[in-house]
Amino acid sequence: MGGYKEYKIGVIMFLVVFAASMFMTIGLGGVYLAKIPATQLALSKQVHYGSSAWSIKDPLMKGLNQPMVTKRGKSFNDPVGVGKKIFIREGCWHCHTLLPEQSMDWEYFGAPPLAGDFVGESPTVIGSDRKAPDLMHIGSRMPSVAWHLQHHKDPRSVQNKSIMQSFDFLDKKELKALAKYMVSLK
Amino acid sequence: MSTATATYEGLKPGTAAKHAFFSAVVWLCIGTSFGFFTSLRIAWPDLLNGVEVMGPLTSAFAFGRVRPLHITIVIFGWISIAFVAAMYYMTPALCNCRLWSEKLGVWNIWLWNVGLVVGGLSLIMGANSGREYQELIWPLDIYVLTAILGLASINVFMTVLQRRTQGIYITVWFFMAALIMLFMTYFVGAIPDLFPVTGLNEAYMVWWHAHNVLGLWITPVSAAIAYYVIPKITGNVLYSHKIGHLHFWTIVAFYSTPGAHHLMGAPLPEWMKSFASVSGVMILIPSLAFITNMVLTVQGKWNMFSSNVSLQFALTGTLMAVPLNFQGAFQQTRAINWYIHGTHWIVAHAHFALLGFSTFIEIGATYYAIAKLFNRKIYSQSLATTHYWLTTIGFVGFWTTLTLAGLIQASGKVYNTTFIDVVYATHPYMVGRSLFGLTIVLGQWIFLYNMYKTATAGEPVTEKNAPATVYYT
Structure with a gap:
């Protein structure tokens, strides 16, 4: 670049301007968001979900590395955490949001979450495209595991106008985990 | 430069660009076909369910697995490979030299194709990071940053360094800046995969990435390509270099800042939403600068719009940016959002x-x-x-x-x-x-x-x- 002074200035200016713009958004915003304290709900989600992100220990996202629970002397992966992982794997969040909006969803989908409700959760899969009902409080609206099992196997048997595809290809254990995850979303 | 001839090793100039353009068009066909397939699954949700021959493929072709495939192929297959193809073709042309290494370019494109095949298979098998627009799992993120973006950037930057022209044309500024900006954007999107970043911070980074894959990569490079194609075909010189400066610097300064406007309904602090919303409206400055510059460049040559299919496509795309950017700038304000x-x-x-x-x-x-x-x-x-x-x-x-x-x-x-x-x-x-x-x-x-x-x-x-x-x- 010998002799082209204007390009040296240009390159430095580019780096300064771009760094400043990233500092304002990612830097300041990130520091602020990282300081938000966890709520009770966030702590309970941390206990059940563990890490829902993809991991080498669980390459096909079957929920093999979710937190363990013990019931009647048997030890197994927490079905709520496994259900969330299946929710991510099957891309449910491409249609169902997990975020009642602050502006207008209070009456229909319930109270929007608090900032601290997400602490420790990753991925949050709050979704962006609501082709299907919000699920943040689905466990309060539909508290029956049996209903969810039937709904996932054959959506149109419980809601004849549904455009959700059938998830009959999931095995019994996975369907049960998914239903338990739905019910846990109070 | 003396190294210029050493790196050719039997490959004709333009080989890398040819591989890249054809890979891109093939991915365009595949990507749009998968898009069509996902739309069918919304219109007819039971399509393919319970069909005997599908067997274990039923899960692979479920809506939730094909949708990320469509997005990944269209953005990182068609659009991004076509961008790099344009870089491999236009950078040497504008720098009056050869591409730094045709061999590296061909390797880059084939590593890219392999990455997309592996990424596509991993997505339909269910390995999904759970972050929209950034759905590949973290080992593939690292592959994208190094074998794909890293190699492409090295080739373009080295080509510019060995140029035989005095100035650098606006298209090449955008190419170089966008490669750096995409690297940073993709890295920010991959941070929640690679480091323990959780909660709203994770959501914010995911949407910052989703916004800026468009804002810092797709928008500027599309514009850069128009800056080359439209003057070249019409034979007119670019209307204004200064408007080009305005376009470039406003994109660098505040096209990245409105990331939070994707989370207007989320419990983000109000100052972040307001900041994003105001800077979101300012997106109109670079986009109008670009459109003005292009439309005025075509002065006196509008008859070519109907006679030259290349110009027809490029100008239609440019004119589409008018409603697109007005829609984009205003739909993210709270009043409409x-x-x-x-x-x-x-x-x-x-x-x-x-x-x-x-x-x-x-x-x-x-x-x-x-x-x-x-x-x-x-x-x-x-x-x-x-x-x-x-x-x-x-x-x-x-x-x-x-x-x-x-x-x-x-x-x-x-x-x-x-x-x-x-x-x-x-x-x-x-x-x-x-x-x-x-x-x-x-x-x-x-x-x-x-x-x-x-x-x-x-x-x-x-x-x-x-x-x-x-x-x-």
């Missing part, structure tokens, strides 16, 4: 940016560059015109049906209509969207056929039949 957020309106807008604006400009560049690279005329003008009209009519219809469906959803949301009734009311529009989607897909397969025939059977250009500026018309 609360109404249309999360509806099909947004899906229509996303296709406006990726298909209406970016893809049209890139298709224009592909027609131009493939004819130039193979030194042949376009095989069939009528197929090219058919491609133009199928894509244009398909896109306009697609956008209109989705926007109408979005408005129905929005009013349903405001009046607390029973949700399932809104789903039912929008169903006919989903069927309509599939039909228009099919129109678009057909156009792209015709495009692939036409490009293949151009490379193999197009009329060779000789001194006798070569027009002054371009190889066809």
Whole structure:
């Protein structure tokens, strides 16, 4: 670049301007968001979900590395955490949001979450495209595991106008985990 | 430079660009076909379910697994490979030198293709990071940052360093800046995969990435390609270098800042939302600067719009940026966002940016560059015109049906209509969207056929039949 002074200035200016713009958004915003304290709900989600992100220990996202629970002397992966992982794997969040909006969803989908409700959760899969009902409080609206099992196997048997595809290809254990995850979303 | 000849090793200049352009067009056909398939699964959800022959593939072709495949292939297959193809073709042309290494370029494109095949398989097998627009798992993120973006950047930067021109044209500024900006953007998107970043911070980074894959990569590079193709084909000089400066610096300064406007309904602090919203409206400055510059460059040559298919595509894409950017700038303000957020309106807008604006400009560049690279005329003008009209009519219809469906959803949301009734009311529009989607897909397969025939059977250009500026018309 010998002799082209204007390009040296240009390159430095580019780096300064771009760094400043990233500092304002990612830097300041990130520091602020990282300081938000966890709520009770966030702590309970941390206990059940563990890490829902993809991991080498669980390459096909079957929920093999979710937190363990013990019931009647048997030890197994927490079905709520496994259900969330299946929710991510099957891309449910491409249609169902997990975020009642602050502006207008209070009456229909319930109270929007608090900032601290997400602490420790990753991925949050709050979704962006609501082709299907919000699920943040689905466990309060539909508290029956049996209903969810039937709904996932054959959506149109419980809601004849549904455009959700059938998830009959999931095995019994996975369907049960998914239903338990739905019910846990109070 | 003395190293310039050493790196050729038997490859003709333009080899990397040829590989890149053809890979991109093949991914365009595959990506749009998967898009069409996902739209069918919304219109007819039981399609393929319970079909005996599908067997274990039923899960692989479930809606939730094919949708990320469509997005990943279209953005990181078609659009991004076509961008790098344009870089491999235009950077040497504008720097009056050869590409730094054709061999590295060919390796880069094939590593890219392999990465997309592996990524695509991992997505339909269910390995999904759970972050929209950044759905590849973290080992693949690292692969994208190094083998794909890293190698492409090295090649473009080294080419600029060995240039034999005094100045650097605006297209090349954008290429270089966008490569750096995409690297940073992709890295920020991958941070929650690689480091323990959780909660709203994770959501914010995911949406910052999703916004800036468009804002710092797709928008500036599409514009950069138009800055090359439109003056080149019309034979006019760029209208204003200064407006180009305005465009460039405003993109660098505040195209990245409105990331939070994707989370207007989330419990982010108010100052972040306000900051994002205000800087979101300022997006109009670079976009209007770009459009003005392009439209004024065509002065006196508008007749070529109907005679040159490359210009037809590039200018249509540029003009689409007018409604696109007004829509984009204002729909993210709170006054409008609360109404249309999360509806099909947004899906229509996303296709406006990726298909209406970016893809049209890139298709224009592909027609131009493939004819130039193979030194042949376009095989069939009528197929090219058919491609133009199928894509244009398909896109306009697609956008209109989705926007109408979005408005129905929005009013349903405001009046607390029973949700399932809104789903039912929008169903006919989903069927309509599939039909228009099919129109678009057909156009792209015709495009692939036409490009293949151009490379193999197009009329060779000789001194006798070569027009002054371009190889066809």
